[in-house]
Amino acid sequence: MSAPRVFAQRLPRLRLALDSRQTSGSSLAQYARPRCSGQLTANTPRLAVSAHRSFGLAAQTNNSARWQSLQTSQQPRPFSTSSAMSHGHVDPPKPGEELYVTFITKEGDEHKISVSKGDNLLDIAQAHDLDMEGACGGSCACSTCHVIVTEQDYYDKMPEPDDDENDMLDLAFGLTETSRLGCQVHMTPELNGLKVKLPSMTRNLQSSDFN
Amino acid sequence: MASIAAQAKPSRGVCLLCKATTTRIFSRIRTRGTTRANFSSAAPTAAAAATSQNERSFRVAVIGSGPAGFYTTYRVMSKLQNARVDMYEALPVPFGLVRFGVAPDHPEVKNCQEKFNEVAASPNFTFIGNVSVGDLPGHPDASTVPLTSILRHYHAVVFAYGSSKDKTLGIPGESTLKGIYSAREFVGWYNGLPEHADLNPDLTQGDEAVIIGQGNVALDVARMLLEDVDVLRKSDITEHALEALSKSKIKRVHVVGRRGPMQAAFTIKEVRELMRLPDVSFHPTDQSLIPSDLKQLPRAPRRLMEIISRESSSSCSSPNPTPASKSWSLDFLLTPQTFLPSPSNPTQLASTVFQHTTLSPSPFDPNAYALPTTSVTTIPSSAAFRSIGYKSAALREFTDVGIPFDERRGVISNDGQGRVWREQRTADGTMAYGHFPGLYCAGWVKRGPTGVIASTMADAFATGDAIVGDWVQEDGGRFLNKSSGGKGREVEVEVDGWEGVRRDAGVDKARVVGWADWQRIDGAERERGGGWVKRGRSLRVRGRCWLFLDEERLHVLYIDVIL
Ligand SMILES: Cc1cc2nc3c(=O)[nH]c(=O)nc-3n(C[C@H](O)[C@H](O)[C@H](O)COP(=O)(O)OP(=O)(O)OC[C@H]3O[C@@H](n4cnc5c(N)ncnc54)[C@H](O)[C@@H]3O)c2cc1C
Ligand SMILES: NC(=O)c1ccc[n+]([C@@H]2O[C@H](COP(=O)([O-])OP(=O)(O)OC[C@H]3O[C@@H](n4cnc5c(N)ncnc54)[C@H](OP(=O)(O)O)[C@@H]3O)[C@@H](O)[C@H]2O)c1
Numbered sequence A: 001m002s003a004p005r006v007f008a009q010r011l012p013r014l015r016l017a018l019d020s021r022q023t024s025g026s027s028l029a030q031y032a033r034p035r036c037s038g039q040l041t042a043n044t045p046r047l048a049v050s051a052h053r054s055f056g057l058a059a060q061t062n063n064s065a066r067w068q069s070l071q072t073s074q075q076p077r078p079f080s081t082s083s084a085m086s087h088g089h090v091d092p093p094k095p096g097e098e099l100y101v102t103f104i105t106k107e108g109d110e111h112k113i114s115v116s117k118g119d120n121l122l123d124i125a126q127a128h129d130l131d132m133e134g135a136c137g138g139s140c141a142c143s144t145c146h147v148i149v150t151e152q153d154y155y156d157k158m159p160e161p162d163d164d165e166n167d168m169l170d171l172a173f174g175l176t177e178t179s180r181l182g183c184q185v186h187m188t189p190e191l192n193g194l195k196v197k198l199p200s201m202t203r204n205l206q207s208s209d210f211n
Numbered sequence B: 001m002a003s004i005a006a007q008a009k010p011s012r013g014v015c016l017l018c019k020a021t022t023t024r025i026f027s028r029i030r031t032r033g034t035t036r037a038n039f040s041s042a043a044p045t046a047a048a049a050a051t052s053q054n055e056r057s058f059r060v061a062v063i064g065s066g067p068a069g070f071y072t073t074y075r076v077m078s079k080l081q082n083a084r085v086d087m088y089e090a091l092p093v094p095f096g097l098v099r100f101g102v103a104p105d106h107p108e109v110k111n112c113q114e115k116f117n118e119v120a121a122s123p124n125f126t127f128i129g130n131v132s133v134g135d136l137p138g139h140p141d142a143s144t145v146p147l148t149s150i151l152r153h154y155h156a157v158v159f160a161y162g163s164s165k166d167k168t169l170g171i172p173g174e175s176t177l178k179g180i181y182s183a184r185e186f187v188g189w190y191n192g193l194p195e196h197a198d199l200n201p202d203l204t205q206g207d208e209a210v211i212i213g214q215g216n217v218a219l220d221v222a223r224m225l226l227e228d229v230d231v232l233r234k235s236d237i238t239e240h241a242l243e244a245l246s247k248s249k250i251k252r253v254h255v256v257g258r259r260g261p262m263q264a265a266f267t268i269k270e271v272r273e274l275m276r277l278p279d280v281s282f283h284p285t286d287q288s289l290i291p292s293d294l295k296q297l298p299r300a301p302r303r304l305m306e307i308i309s310r311e312s313s314s315s316c317s318s319p320n321p322t323p324a325s326k327s328w329s330l331d332f333l334l335t336p337q338t339f340l341p342s343p344s345n346p347t348q349l350a351s352t353v354f355q356h357t358t359l360s361p362s363p364f365d366p367n368a369y370a371l372p373t374t375s376v377t378t379i380p381s382s383a384a385f386r387s388i389g390y391k392s393a394a395l396r397e398f399t400d401v402g403i404p405f406d407e408r409r410g411v412i413s414n415d416g417q418g419r420v421w422r423e424q425r426t427a428d429g430t431m432a433y434g435h436f437p438g439l440y441c442a443g444w445v446k447r448g449p450t451g452v453i454a455s456t457m458a459d460a461f462a463t464g465d466a467i468v469g470d471w472v473q474e475d476g477g478r479f480l481n482k483s484s485g486g487k488g489r490e491v492e493v494e495v496d497g498w499e500g501v502r503r504d505a506g507v508d509k510a511r512v513v514g515w516a517d518w519q520r521i522d523g524a525e526r527e528r529g530g531g532w533v534k535r536g537r538s539l540r541v542r543g544r545c546w547l548f549l550d551e552e553r554l555h556v557l558y559i560d561v562i563l
């Protein structure tokens, strides 16, 4: 074997070569945690939830079967370990304790869902394959889980958004007076019957936008 | 056109690019507005139509593995069952600025990688890492494949290669004095981008630094300079950056903009974060630049003005009994004029001269522009960071292939939906814009170097919808290597994607980083981090875990750091 050529120039002291194509890597499941998780808590109070969240490749309802078949395909899925996991962030409500929330998709379809107290709207939407991105995994750092509460009364019943949520809302497309971040809204008995609209995530830019 | 045919002649002798007359292409674009609008609000229809163009694979090359590349891929693959996407990435590792731009103390922002991992798990997706398209790669062990070869082996190509350069000021001293850094390079350096691993910024020459520009990148740089190194130690910042930052003497940071607070590019979350840093104080801002009646303002600027105004007055009114050890300010209405050397060391930056500006038509107009005045101010600065924006560049073969690049805006010319546009002579001899069949763009190279991941995602989805919309139109003329002979007369050239490209370009397989290789790198980084955490040290391995090649194998390498 000739001398190895190294990618990064001028490396500090080298220690050991670990892995190669020929050796099968050890289980990747043990790495299924975001780097730094839990360590930056002072700065990132909302970091907790992301590790096993499904990011909803099955977001298009009609396509979910196909994606599920993809998910069980030969290739390893490094982060979401099972379909139970990927849909596992909300537990079905106990009989008699159901709360209801209705999502109105951008196509205008209504999805009324029974949920448990404490579930947040991002987890609920993703568990039901509704088209809500949640790019930052519910950490209040992306605004892609923007929802619009359709009735002012319900909006008023929610605890006020804190500064961090408002800061992210300031960046949301199509912000309204009753906009919230889905990942920050937790279901409570007072919110039973809540209806929220999912805004369109695409902005059709015109070439004139660029001039 | 002649040059395109010559350059891009496919190996099987069918011309790739000259397929439809300009008039036809253009009229399609005209009518597309309605078709697409209908389409994008009816995803299921598109999905149902997904395989109707033909049962064969729809072969797509995506160039760049940042958010734009991944979100476009996601959109196309989730709507077209027969789409097969090959993603080319010049670096050995994926995710673009999510890995090499986003600040290490913002790990939550990087959670979007989990979505990208899911996309990559599809059997219809192939990651081709360490292979640059067209351009020379940033490090010597990568391979390059010509764009013309890509054009021969796919139906569609998506340019999502971001912005690999940055803007310059063009003022005296900028390129000659030591101590002046591009924010892009500095960010690359602390994030472990191999190209800038050797930047070695000297933060020990004095205690004042200026950052020129007031975007969020400027605030990221400010935070790195001001934040407690022990907090950064817990992030995945590189070891060399920690070392340099722990030796830094910088105590006072000026974030300097040529306009006022009402025009500033930064956003409130990033300002608040700096305001909240422990042991770091904020110097008051000139209140005359803040409108007196904030209630009249729209929500986002109102909230931003409120926080700047509040922090300015609190920093004036309550002199802290224990003064903070570091401080920062937002210095408005200053445009840089010259960098000045130190009298004792003529090659070292010592101060920066700024011209004062006034705002026209009014300081409160969000679109006001800055007019320089004759008065100047000099800010001592042992280090200066130029943070005035990134810049995309054309790939080297664009001119030959006839892909128009708008140098002024630094974007590939496109119709706003992501279809690459070029000017062509129509049948009646006039010039008109038309879609360059099969070519699309997304992200910063489409829109310019601004926007957070959420906006890049929205923009990539729009491009994805355009691709899917074109594909379901059942008209091969919109794509590469498909004829536009009309329905029933489709002539298709067999395309074989990466296999064909690799064969043409003679790429050494051992140099290619596939997804499984990347997972090994990632796993090793995480494992190493985990090991360190257990021993009471923290996770800071990025840029310390790299690859090397011997004759036939790719290895993951741990690089030991002398602590
Ligand atoms: C310093 C910094 C910090 C940021 N922080 C945040 C943040 O906290 N939150 C947020 O929401 N947004 C943040 N952003 C914005 C966000 O990173 C961008 O919106 C987004 O990354 C743009 O995506 P892109 O895919 O267009 O480009 P990129 O992310 O740059 O991806 C382009 C990819 O293409 C590859 N490439 C380039 N040339 C070639 C070639 N010839 N062949 C093959 N591959 C090639 C590059 O290596 C790169 O991987 C930040 C940006 C910067 C610069
Ligand atoms: N945490 C985050 O969410 C985060 C972090 C980093 C980056 N990002 C995003 O990434 C994108 C890029 O950020 P960016 O900071 O590079 O760009 P930016 O937001 O466009 O800011 C560029 C800054 O440079 C100034 N500038 C430009 N040319 C200048 C010149 N010739 N002389 C003096 N000043 C000049 C601009 O001032 P004028 O306005 O006067 O032109 C502006 O203040 C942004 O959309 C940003 O929000 C987000």
Ligand code: FES
Pocket (backbone or CB within 6 Å): A122, A133, A134, A135, A136, A137, A138, A139, A140, A141, A142, A143, A144, A145, A168, A181, A182, A183, A184
């Ligand atoms: S998921 Fe990112 S802000 Fe809610």
